[in-house]
Amino acid sequence: MSRRQLAYAPTPYSYTPTSNLSATINLDEEVKLSTTSAERDLYESLAEVYSIIVTLDALERAYLKDSVTDAEYTETCNRLLKQYKSNLSDETVSKAFVDLETFKGAWDIECPRATERLRVGLPATVEHPSARPATQGSEANATLVVAATENFITLLDAIKVGMVEKDLLHPLLVDIIQAVNEVSDKDFDNKGKIVEWLITLNQMRAAEKLTEDQAREFSFDMNQAYNGFKTTLTRK
Known part of the structure; x- marks a missing residue:
């Protein structure tokens, strides 16, 4: 028995809903993403x-x-x-x-x-400070220099006593970069290491700690940066 040919080509839009189907969604009802x-x-x-x-x-x-x-x-x-x-x-x-x-x-x-x-x-x-006002001249404000120096010493002392958690070191390092930028916008030897370690610490979770090797390298880099900072202050 031959199948009767349709009078039109079926398309995706030729669907006719059956009478036994009914809408179960209220289109005026607000959809909630959460239930708790x-x-x-x-x-x-x-x-x-x-x-x-x-x-x-x-x-x-x-x-x-x-x-x-x-x-x-x-x-x-x-x-x-x-x-x-x-x-x-x-x-x-x-x-x-x-x-x-x-x-x-x-x-x-x-x-x-x-x-x-x-x-x-x-x-x-903070990462790339702009130039300081010309009125400051070549002589850094003594108060700012003292603050930056104290920040370096505080960080280095913290590492010596085993404070190597990210949530302890990161704020101290932020204080250092902000303090040295207040003294001068010029680069000094190993200043880039400060930013590199800031980025490293920023990627760690708050409770994570530096490994023994990392702590040793961190201490070395910060000592070098501190020496570079002090050398900059003595330059004319």
Whole structure:
């Protein structure tokens, strides 16, 4: 028995719903992503991290275009970096976040400038300070020099007594880079090592510790940077 030929070619749009099917979704009903308060808190935290990354990328662009002052940029960047770290300090959020590249892939964002800033963990004005006012001249303010020196000594003493946790060393190192930049915007021998170690520590979890070999290398590099800093002060 031959099959009767259809009068038209079937298309994906030729489907006719049967009468025994009915809609089970209220289109006016709000769709909830979470069913518990814990899930809601997690999604809110991840949304905040997303917002921070996008905002930080926009801030970096504005800074490169001179659309914000150094002071405005530094203050806002520091605040965003702190908020980013604060959100990820929660173990549940950190586990869902995985890492920056995974998070960016999951949410389909690039934000290359924010990515670099989060990798460094410092505002560009701290990583690469601008020139100091000409009124300061070649003689650094004695108070600033003393503060920078004390910061170096504090860090080196901390390493000697075995304080090698990231959450202890990172703030001390930030104090050093900020202090030496207040004294002078010029480079000195091994100043780059300070930034390199800042980046290394920034990639570690708060409770992580430097290994014995890392601690020895860190101490050596910081001693070299301290000597380079002191040599700069004696130059005319």
